[in-house]
Amino acid sequence: MDSHEAPAHASSTPVQGAGGVVFGPGGVLLVRYRSGAWAFPKGHVEPGETLVQTALREVHEEGGVTASVLHTLGTTRYTNDQGVSREIHWYAMQTLGAPVLEDTFSEGGFFAPEEAAQMLSYAEDRQLLSQALHLMNPAP
Secondary structure: OOOOOOOHHHOOOOEEEEEEEEEEOOEEEEEEEOOOOEEOOEEEOOOOOOHHHHHHHHHHHHHOOOOEEEEEEEEEEEEOOOOOEEEEEEEEEEOOOOOOOOOOEEEEEEEOHHHHHHHOOOHHHHHHHHHHHHHHOOOO
């Protein structure tokens, strides 16, 4: 690379991704990354995928559950540890299955919403959980 060229990850266009706030047996699905962070399953959009397809695939790959989308949530934006700008599109989902985590995660499972809110490592994820809970259990 020429010393005057910017690294590929320095682009101002964020890398798109999608994920799910998944409700199932016993609460909401969380995964724990090797870094120690607790979060919702999410990942990169593969060529030819829609955002919903990405979210469903990532929930299945990372959490080992098949889910269905119930509501569209918002987006979160952040810069990851490698300096890559990310934009994640979120969906509230439901599953009946028990999680089977992929090797990327040290642990995870379904947690009561109150416990999950305390476990989540990022404020944006706590806001997503609150939004999803409101959509799943609207006030009378």
